[in-house]
Amino acid sequence: MLRKRSFVVLSAFAVFSLFAAAGVRAADGDVPDVQTIVNKANVVAYYQGDDGKATVKMTITNKAGQTREREFIILRKDIADGGDQNYFVYFQRPSDVRRMVYLVQKHTGEGKDDDRWLYLPALDLVKRIAASDKRTSFVGSDFVYEDVSGRNLDLDTHELIETTDTLFVVKNVPKKPEEVEFSHYTVAIDRKTYVPTKMEFYDKQGQLYRVIESKDVKMIQEFPTVTKSVVKDLKTGGQTEMVFTDVHYNIGVGDVFEERYLRRPPREAMR
Amino acid sequence: MIVSARGSVTYVVTLLFLAAAMAPVGAAQDEEPKPDPVKEFFDKLDTEYHGFYEARAGYRLQNDRHEKDMSIMEARYQFDLFSMRDWGDVKIKGDVYGDGVEEKGVFDLREANLFMRPADSMDVKLGRQVLTWGTGDLIFINDLFPKDWQSFFIGRDTEYLKAPSDAVKVSFFMDWANLDVAYTPESDSDRFISGERLSYWNPALGDRAGEDNTLSVERRREFLEEDELALRLYRNIRNYELALYGYWGYWKSPGGFNDAMTAAVFPELYVYGASVRGAVGKGIGNAEIGYYDSVDDRSGDDFLINNSELRYLVGYTQEIGRDFTAGVQYYIEQILDYGDYEDNQPSGMPKRDEFRHLTTLRLTKLLMNQNLSLSLFTYYSPSDEDVYLRPIANYKASDHLTVEVGSNIFFGDEAHTFFGQFEDNTNAYLAVRYSF
DSSP states (O other): OHHHHHHHHHHHHHHHHHHHHHHHHHHHHHSOOHHHHHHHHHHHHHOOSSEEEEEEEEEEEOTTOOEEEEEEEEEEEESSTTSOEEEEEEEEESGGGTTOEEEEEEOOSTTOOOEEEEEETTTTEEEEOOOOOTTSBSTTSSSBHHHHHOOOGGGEEEEEEEEOSSEEEEEEEESSGGGSSEEEEEEEEETTTOOEEEEEEEETTSOEEEEEEEEEEEEETTEEEEEEEEEEETTTOOEEEEEEEEEEEOOOOOSOOSHHHHHSOOHHHHO | OHHHHHHHHHHHHHHHHHHHHHSOGGGTTTSSOOOOHHHHHHHHTTOEEEEEEEEEEEEESSOOTTSOSEEEEEEEEEEEEEEEOSSOEEEEEEEEEEETTTTEEEEEEEEEEEEEEEETTEEEEEEEEOOOOSSOSSOOSSOOSOBBHHHHHHTOOGGGGBOOEEEEEEEEEOSSOEEEEEEESSOOOOBOOOSSSSOEEETTTTEEEOGGGOOOEEOOOOTTTSOEEEEEEEEEETTEEEEEEEEEEEOSSOOEEOTTSSSEEOOEEEEEEEEEEEEETTEEEEEEEEEEEOGGGTTSOOTTBOOOEEEEEEEEEEEEETTEEEEEEEEEEEESSHHHHHHHSOTTSOOOOSEEEEEEEEEEEEETTTTEEEEEEEEEETTTTEEEEEEEEEEESSSSEEEEEEEEEEEESSTTSTTGGGGGGOEEEEEEEEEO
16 A cells, blocks of 8 residues: 555656656757857847838936937948948937938957048048947947947857846856956846847946846837837946937948948938 | 227127027027027928037237237137938038127138939039048148138137138049049138238248238139149048049149239149058058149249149057047158259248158047047147147037137247247137037
8 A cells, every 4th residue: 555655656756757857858948058149139139130220319317417418310231140230320419410420330350340430521521430449438428339339249258147937148258358347247138039138237346337228129120129228327327318219120221331421421311 | 909909809798699699598508499480490491400609719828019919709600501302402501700809790601502412423512612531630631622720720610620612522433433523613722821810920021920911912813714623533442541632723822922022822733642541450540642743833943932842641540548549640741852942042031941840649538428528639840840739628518518728839949930930829719609
C-alpha cells in the first residue's frame, strides 16, 4: 500500500518534472541570444524602413524650470540596416537657427568617424564639422549626439541580465571606458516589438545618473515607432522631451545628402 | 564733440524705443508671442516672416585722432521674408538701422532673389544674394564675392562680413562633377576700409588717415561691361571635397591708384585656384591655392598697380575637448615679380615684403548647455609683425534673446601693415538681439 502510494507520488513528481523541464526548454527557445536582441533593437530604434521623415520638437527644461525649444525636420536614408546611414536635419526653431541645415553621413565601420556638415544661410557658408566626440549634447539638449543617431553596437559588450514576460534587459559595458562618461548602461527592450523602452546610464562610481524613457509608442505604417521620449539628467536636474510628429517611412528620399541640398534643401525637408 | 555724441545717443535711444514699440507685445515676457498682425498678414500671403531687433554699442579703447570715440552705435531691425511657390522660392531680407556714429538712417537690402530648380540637374538663383565658397576660415582666396571689412572690424555680427552680390548663380549637377557659375553684371566691390569709420593707412598721404581724409575711389560702374564671372567646378571623392576655381573681374578692394594718385582704382584681376577639404586624423584639414593674375600690371613694374600674386592656405580643425574646438591656419601671400616691384617702388614709400605670412587660431568653447559660446579668433602675421584678435562671448538668454560682448583688438609694429594700420581702432562692443 505504502509502496503503491510512493510510486504514484514519484510518478506524479516525475511527470511534473518532465513538464517543468519541457516548460523551461520552451522558454529558452523564446530567448534569442543577446547579440540578436541588440541587433534587432538597434534596427527598430534607428533603421525602420529604408528611409523616413519626421518633425521633431524638443523641449529642454533646466533645473530652474526654464524651457527652450528646438524644432526640426529630419530626413533619414539607410545604406544598410544596422550599418551606414545619412541624416538631413533642417532647423525651423528657434528663429536664430532657422533654415540652418545639419548633414550627417554616419559610418559604423571600425574607427571611422561620421562626416558632418553645417550650412549657415546668412553667410551662405558650408562648414565641415570637426566634432568627433559623440557624447556631446545634441543642439544644447540633454540628449547626446549618440542618442539621436545611435551608438555603434561594436563599442560595447552586451549581456542579457534579465528576462521578464514583457522585457529583455541588456547590460552594455564599453570596450573603451576612457572614451565615455559612463561605466555601463542598461537597456530594457520590449519582447514583442523590440522597441527600447528605457535606458539607464551609470557613472564611473556605479551611480545611476541618466535615464531615457520611451513615453509613447505608435504603430506607423507597419513600424512600431517611439513618438515621445524623455531624457532626465539626474545630476544637473535637466530634462529634454522629444516628440515626433508627421512620421512617414519609405517615402523615397533621394540623394539629398550633399552640398547642393545643404545650400537649398529639398522641398520634403522644408515642410 | 560731446554735443554730437549726445545727439547720436539720443538718436539711437529714440530708434530703440521705436523698435520696442514695433516689437510684438509678448516679446518683453519672452512667452509665446501674441498674434502679431504683421506675421498674420504674411501668413495670409503664405510667406514666412522672421527677423530681429538689435541694439549694438561700442567704443574705441584709446584715442584715435582721426575718428570718433564711438566705434558703433546702432539700432537695427532685420526682416526676412520667405515664400515657397510651385515654381520656385522668393526671398527678401533687409535691414533698417539708425546709425548713431554717422547720424543717419540706413536701409540695406541684403537679399532679394528667386530660386528655381528648372531641371533635376540645375539650380538657378537670381537677384541680390550672398555668395560664399572656398575652404578658408575668415581667409578668402578663391571666394571673390564682396566682403564688408568695415562691418567686420567695427563689431557688427559676423553675418555682415559677407556683402551681397547682384548676380545670377546657375549650378549644374553632373555625374562626374558639379559646376557653379556666378555672373555679376556690374562689379560689386568690397565694402572696403575708406576712412569713414576706421582710421587706416593712406598710401597717397604716407600716413594714417580717417574721416577727415577718406579714400577717394574710381568705381567700376559700367553695367555688363565692368562685370564679374566666377566659376567653381567641384566634386567629392570619398568625402574629400575637391574644387577648381576661376574668376574674371577686378580687385575687390582698391588694388592700385590712378596716375595722378588722386584716387584708388580697381584694376582688372583674374584668379585661378584649387582647394581640397576632408577628414585628416581626428579633425578636418583643408588646403587652397590661388594665382592672382593682375592683368594691368603683368610685368610687375607699375608701382601704381598691384603685382600678380600667389596665395596659399593650409588649415586644420579639431575638437580638443568637450564642446571645445581649435582651428589653425597658415596663409601666405607671395608677390610675383618682386624684383620689378622693388625696383619701381618710389623711395620713401613703405615696401611690402615678398612673402606675407599669416597664421590664425580659432578657439571655441561652448558652455551652459551650449547657450554660452566663448570664442577667440586670432590673426597673427610674423612677417608684418601685427595682430588682430576677435574675442566674442555670446549668451543665449532665451530662445529669443541673445546678448553679445566682443572686441576687435589690433596691434602692430608699423603703421602701414594690414592689421597694424588699424591699431587706433581697437574697440569693444555690447549687443542685445531679440529674434522672432
